[in-house]
Amino acid sequence: MNISEKTINNYKVLSLRGMLNASSAPALKTCVAGFPDEQSIVIDLENVDFLDSSGLGALVGIARKKKASKAIMKLARMNERVKKVFEITQAHTLFDIYDDVSAAADA
Amino acid sequence: MNPIVTLTLQADLRYLRIASVTACNVAEIFANMACTVGNIAEFCHAYELSVSEAFTNSVRYAEPSRSEKEVTICFSSDNGTLAMSIIDTNAQFNPITQAPDINSYPEGGYGLFLIHRLMDTVSYTRRDGENMLTMTKQSTITQAANA
Numbered sequence: 158m159n160i161s162e163k164t165i166n167n168y169k170v171l172s173l174r175g176m177l178n179a180s181s182a183p184a185l186k187t188c189v190a191g192f193p194d195e196q197s198i199v200i201d202l203e204n205v206d207f208l209d210s211s212g213l214g215a216l217v218g219i220a221r222k223k224k225a226s227k228a229i230m231k232l233a234r235m236n237e238r239v240k241k242v243f244e245i246t247q248a249h250t251l252f253d254i255y256d257d258v259s260a261a262a263d264a
Numbered sequence: 265m266n267p268i269v270t271l272t273l274q275a276d277l278r279y280l281r282i283a284s285v286t287a288c289n290v291a292e293i294f295a296n297m298a299c300t301v302g303n304i305a306e307f308c309h310a311y312e313l314s315v316s317e318a319f320t321n322s323v324r325y326a327e328p329s330r331s332e333k334e335v336t337i338c339f340s341s342d343n344g345t346l347a348m349s350i351i352d353t354n355a356q357f358n359p360i361t362q363a364p365d366i367n368s369y370p371e372g373g374y375g376l377f378l379i380h381r382l383m384d385t386v387s388y389t390r391r392d393g394e395n396m397l398t399m400t401k402q403s404t405i406t407q408a409a410n411a
Contacts, residue, residue: 178284179320180277207284209316210374221369238309245381246374247366 158205160188165262168197168229172258174204177212185212189219194226199261203234208242220251229253233261265340265347268294273319275326275333275352283319283337287348288312290339294346298403310382310401311348317375318350318397325354342400349398359388359397 158175169192175181189198200216202208216232223230233255235243243249255261269290273279291311295304319335326333336351361376380386383399390396 176281176284178280178316179323180280207312207316209284209313209320210372210378211320213374214371217366217369218371221371224369241309242313242378245378246363251366251369 158184160185162188165199165258168199168231168262170199170201170258170262172201172204176207177202177205177215178207178209179211182211182215185215186219194222195228197229198223199231199233199255199258201233201258202239203236205236205239208239210242210246213242213246213248217248217251231255231261233258265342267338267340268346269339270336271338272334272336275323275335277320277323280316280319280323283335284312284316287315287337287339290348291346294339294341295403298344302403307401307403311346314379314382314399315348315350317379318399321375322350322352322354325357326352327354345400345402347398347400349396351394351396353394356390357388357395359386 158173158177158181161172163170171188173185177185192198220230231253234257235254240249269286271283271286273283288308288311291308292304295307315337319337322335334352338349338351340347359376361373361380363377364370364373379399382401384402385400387398388395
């Protein structure tokens, strides 16, 4: 999985590409851990072609830490395959999810 | 049961992608041969995601004391249904699970729950020190397609 990073309006935007699963989830956690706890982030999922519960768990774990640090975490551009995993587990109730990155980083 | 493909991998997350992509490909070929699977993408995704969950569990719970740790994935056809079995030599486990409490922000515990929600049948057997988790998803295969 590839992770690219940019900054929009004080949000770190991480754009993921590839599979987010047990093999690649640690890389995402490591990337986020490199920012200050109070750094708000947007995770762009447009190019995540596969996500399993390990990938979901990584996002949930990051969300928990951001919440504890009073930082904001948002998700953007979720495709149907990714959305399905969130909906089955009800994890979509934990996140603010946007259709585009600009809207996520603007709010 | 008519065996189609058997894949044995080292119990290592480096091979997770091989397991899940193989499941997706086998499901797609099966669905195209059947000609009447309703939503092929959804059908394939169910197998891909379920094997990803099961393989990950097999790797995570592999006993450290064993020098050779392998996971076997078997695909077979049974009365027009694609059955997928994941076999390992880990400790016995309880295949029944409830959904984690999402409000507690759990990082794990979703795997078996997802499998049960995605697949139409999930069965577990323990024999000769092996766990076998078998799952199927119904497809709308007609008698004509089976002929």
